[in-house]
Amino acid sequence: MAAKVISGEANIPDFDEAKAALKDYALKRGAAVFGIADSAVVEKFAPAGHGPSELLPKVASVITIGVTGPTQGTWRAPAKVMTSVGANVGRIYRVAVGLSFHIESHYGYRSIYCPPHVDPEFGARLPMQSLKLHAELAGIGARSLAGDILLHPEFGMLYYGSVYTEMPLPADEPMADNPCPAPSCVKLYKESDQTPCQKYCPVQCLSGELDDGGTVAKMNFDMYRCAELCQQYENMPTIMERAFETDDQLTREETLYGAEAQSFFYKATAGVDTNAQCFECMRVCPIATQSESVDPIRRAAAARAAAGKGEA
Amino acid sequence: MPYGVSEQMIDTYSELIFDLSLNKQTRRGDPIRNLDHEAWLAQREATGLNDPEIAAKTGLAVEQVTFIRNITERRLFRLNQYRKLYRLGGGLRYREDRYQDPEEKFDLSDKAVALRLAMHIMPSQVKKFIAEGLWSDEVLGDLLTVKNPDDPAIISAAETVTYAQLSQRAEQMAAGLKDHGVGRGDVVAALLPMGPELLISYFAVAQLGAVFLPLDPSLSGFEIAEYVRHCCSHSVVCENTTGDVPIGAVSYRDLVATDVPDQPGFIQVAADPLLLTASMAKNEQSKAGILTHQNMLSAMRNVLPLLKLAPGAQIDLSALPVGGMSLVLAQCAFAAGAAVTTEPANATHTATPTDEDWIEISGADHKVLLWGQSDTLAVLTTEQDHSSAAALPGVETRVLGDGEAGELQVRGPSVTAGLLANSKATAAAWTADGWYRTGTEVTIANQSGDKICYSIKGANQ
Ligand code: SF4
Ligand code: SF4
Numbered sequence: 165m166a167a168k169v170i171s172g173e174a175n176i177p178d179f180d181e182a183k184a185a186l187k188d189y190a191l192k193r194g195a196a197v198f199g200i201a202d203s204a205v206v207e208k209f210a211p212a213g214h215g216p217s218e219l220l221p222k223v224a225s226v227i228t229i230g231v232t233g234p235t236q237g238t239w240r241a242p243a244k245v246m247t248s249v250g251a252n253v254g255r256i257y258r259v260a261v262g263l264s265f266h267i268e269s270h271y272g273y274r275s276i277y278c279p280p281h282v283d284p285e286f287g288a289r290l291p292m293q294s295l296k297l298h299a300e301l302a303g304i305g306a307r308s309l310a311g312d313i314l315l316h317p318e319f320g321m322l323y324y325g326s327v328y329t330e331m332p333l334p335a336d337e338p339m340a341d342n343p344c345p346a347p348s349c350v351k352l353y354k355e356s357d358q359t360p361c362q363k364y365c366p367v368q369c370l371s372g373e374l375d376d377g378g379t380v381a382k383m384n385f386d387m388y389r390c391a392e393l394c395q396q397y398e399n400m401p402t403i404m405e406r407a408f409e410t411d412d413q414l415t416r417e418e419t420l421y422g423a424e425a426q427s428f429f430y431k432a433t434a435g436v437d438t439n440a441q442c443f444e445c446m447r448v449c450p451i452a453t454q455s456e457s458v459d460p461i462r463r464a465a466a467a468r469a470a471a472g473k474g475e476a
Numbered sequence: 477m478p479y480g481v482s483e484q485m486i487d488t489y490s491e492l493i494f495d496l497s498l499n500k501q502t503r504r505g506d507p508i509r510n511l512d513h514e515a516w517l518a519q520r521e522a523t524g525l526n527d528p529e530i531a532a533k534t535g536l537a538v539e540q541v542t543f544i545r546n547i548t549e550r551r552l553f554r555l556n557q558y559r560k561l562y563r564l565g566g567g568l569r570y571r572e573d574r575y576q577d578p579e580e581k582f583d584l585s586d587k588a589v590a591l592r593l594a595m596h597i598m599p600s601q602v603k604k605f606i607a608e609g610l611w612s613d614e615v616l617g618d619l620l621t622v623k624n625p626d627d628p629a630i631i632s633a634a635e636t637v638t639y640a641q642l643s644q645r646a647e648q649m650a651a652g653l654k655d656h657g658v659g660r661g662d663v664v665a666a667l668l669p670m671g672p673e674l675l676i677s678y679f680a681v682a683q684l685g686a687v688f689l690p691l692d693p694s695l696s697g698f699e700i701a702e703y704v705r706h707c708c709s710h711s712v713v714c715e716n717t718t719g720d721v722p723i724g725a726v727s728y729r730d731l732v733a734t735d736v737p738d739q740p741g742f743i744q745v746a747a748d749p750l751l752l753t754a755s756m757a758k759n760e761q762s763k764a765g766i767l768t769h770q771n772m773l774s775a776m777r778n779v780l781p782l783l784k785l786a787p788g789a790q791i792d793l794s795a796l797p798v799g800g801m802s803l804v805l806a807q808c809a810f811a812a813g814a815a816v817t818t819e820p821a822n823a824t825h826t827a828t829p830t831d832e833d834w835i836e837i838s839g840a841d842h843k844v845l846l847w848g849q850s851d852t853l854a855v856l857t858t859e860q861d862h863s864s865a866a867a868l869p870g871v872e873t874r875v876l877g878d879g880e881a882g883e884l885q886v887r888g889p890s891v892t893a894g895l896l897a898n899s900k901a902t903a904a905a906w907t908a909d910g911w912y913r914t915g916t917e918v919t920i921a922n923q924s925g926d927k928i929c930y931s932i933k934g935a936n937q
Contacts, residue, residue: 205511208513209508209513209516211525211526211529212528212529213526213528214526240565240566240567241565241566242564242565242566243561243562243564243565244561244562244565245565246565247561285542286526286527286542287542287545287546289497289498289499289549290498290526290527297508300508300509301508306506306509307503307506307508307509311501312501312503338508338509338510338511339509342506342509364569364570365570366560366561366564366570366575367557367560368572379505379506380503380505380506381504381505382502382503382504383501383502383503383504384500384501384502385500385501385502386499386500387498387499387500387501387524388494388499388500388549388552391499392552392553392554392557393557393558393560393561396557396558397549397553398549398550398553399553399555401550402550402553402555403555406555424555424556424558424559442561444561444564444569444570447565447569448569
């Protein structure tokens with residue numbers, strides 16, 4: 165099997181075996197799920213200028229991994245605590261960056277860790293690449309009614325990372341079924357016209373409709389409202405502008421040095437990983453919080469039970 | 477002009493660009509998961525376009541789209557939405573009708589700001605009152621948390637109002653005043669005699685974080701109009717709103733008939749102004765003392781043990797002019813689980829004005845005299861006569877004059893936090909070192925240790 169060797173003596177792998185080995189590598193380093201999307205399919209669905217080939221011209225595969233979200237205790241914490249410890253993105257970096265080096269050094273194919281950041285040409289809201297699209301096409305997440313946050317039937321809400329590689333790995337398929345909405349959400353929707361995530365979002369930025377079969381007919385997401393609460397892109401300049409504009413010294417001092425400003429500056433300067441989301445939609449989501457593998461205690465019990473059966 | 481974009485262009489394109497952008501996303505079905513590229517393309521616009529896509533659609537340059545989109549987002553942005561999260565989690569979920577923006581909670585009208593600017597308490601005094609437990613976070617509304625809600629709280633010839641009814645009507649009236657536009661810090665006058673309407677109004681105004689201005693109905697039309705003007709009253713609560721009524725008159729009956737909305741409760745803050753006591757200053761110009769919840773409640777705590785009120789007792793306040801002192805005595809009744817009455821027949825206690833600034837409260841087997849002005853509330857007391865008055869707890873006194881006679885000056889937890897007055901009257905009211913000048917001549921009757929007894933001659937003596 166021909167491969168583009170970029171350094172040294174590379175083993176030309178069996179790609180199925182290589183995929184299994186890479187999955188093993190990723191899971192051992194902390195990924196909960198691993199999938200591969202066909203880069204041509206990603207390219208087809210990605211908006212022009214935002215496909216994988218923009219980053220790696222000869223990309224063949226999009227590897228996508230997901231790490232689990234918060235602990236069970238965190239889901240029960242006050243919201244301001246949840247926003248400061250709920251996200252779990254550090255592990256993605258370790259796994260995905262590790263994978264990209266591992267592929268290059270082990271198999272000799274160019275690889276790149278896909279930046280999870282915004283496109284600097286356009287400001288703070290447009291991502292460079294859609295990690296969501298990769299995970300969805302690789303079958304490790306499906307779009308939910310909660311603003312298209314991806315959910316996994318076993319692992320609930322995950323944090324995703326991607327690696328682009330010139331290595332032509334066998335691609336996975338998207339999920340056959342979408343776990344969202346959960347049966348209990350359909351029930352609540354029938355009773356009150358809202359699913360839990362829609363009902364408890366603090367800025368009411370979620371709405372939509374289910375069809376008679378209980379699947380999503382329409383999902384509306386007022387992203388700017390979510391961003392205003394969670395990411396607060398405009399916060400710092402607004403604080404400064406308000407401080408310039410006011411004639412009142414006390415208002416100026418409150419604007420610049422009040423609790424809100426200080427905590428924002430603290431988060432920004434300390435690099436606290438708090439701005440992704442507020443979690444209130446996920447806190448009430450049965451898939452995010454109650455799927456078996458989300459709860460390590462239940463997961464361990466299930467594993468023990470399975471092992472017991474195996475022994476019997 | 478960045479990228480050739482004018483304010484007019486922003487006006488023209490901002491909504492269109494915003495709606496096309498990722499700020500608003502709509503998905504129908506699950507086209508990507510189903511690999512249905514056609515269906516996905518058909519709804520591509522609704523799912524949110526990036527700037528080059530919007531530029532291609534609108535005929536603008538990409539830089540122009542990016543600029544207009546960013547400016548639109550910035551103009552829509554509101555600071556401090558993050559606060560919506562503060563009371564969530566641990567089983568509590570967000571409810572829009574329960575959230576109150578802290579900035580709105582403390583939204584003050586210009587008049588309310590002016591009233592606050594007139595308050596200035598010496599830092600050393602505040603430290604002392606708090607250290608000695610004379611001031612706390614207790615607010616007027618706390619008096620309504622009583623053990624027996626069905627006990628009578630106010631008795632008049634027309635009706636008996638229980639504590640539960642007092643609480644409920646105050647809440648309804650607060651809602652009525654809010655509907656009427658009364659906000660935190662606004663002054664609400666009440667031209668009502670002592671009785672259920674007056675006391676319900678007092679609690680209702682406090683619930684709103686507003687400021688109560690009691691006006692005795694025996695005041696002249698000129699005085700009423702002058703005090704209403706001087707205190708910038710938002711409204712004047714009256715029994716009737718027909719005939720010869722002051723400007724801003726609102727009907728008590730209409731206000732109290734309001735439904736209470738399912739909204740966050742109004743918050744009362746102990747250090748906030750609660751009461752204005754309007755009077756004519758010596759220079760014949762009106763002035764109004766500003767009394768906070770802390771002033772009113774510390775006066776109550778000082779007086780309460782002297783009255784020997786027990787649950788079931790009734791204190792007749794009908795002989796007192798409506799004002800700060802009569803409200804302090806009413807508070808004492810509520811704190812004791814007793815009732816305020818305007819019917820002397822069954823009263824166990826009777827309050828009577830005996831001389832200028834003196835009130836006598838007599839019970840079955842005791843009497844107590846209180847001395848204080850509308851701006852100081854009760855500061856001296858005696859169980860004997862006007863020649864042996866001693867300071868109440870936390871009250872400091874001194875005499876400025878020759879030897880043992882002169883003007884009584886006081887400092888204490890019930891002394892006004894400031895005056896709404898002309899600058900001359902304000903300057904005259906306090907000494908440079910923070911003592912309140914009562915303008916009352918006293919002589920030191922006797923002194924043993926720290927305890928000084930004053931003799932105060934009233935106008936009738
Ligand atoms: S993260 Fe918060 S603001 Fe955003 S959709 Fe979820 S609940 Fe709403
Ligand atoms: S709560 Fe979760 S499962 Fe239910 S509709 Fe919302 S996102 Fe879907």
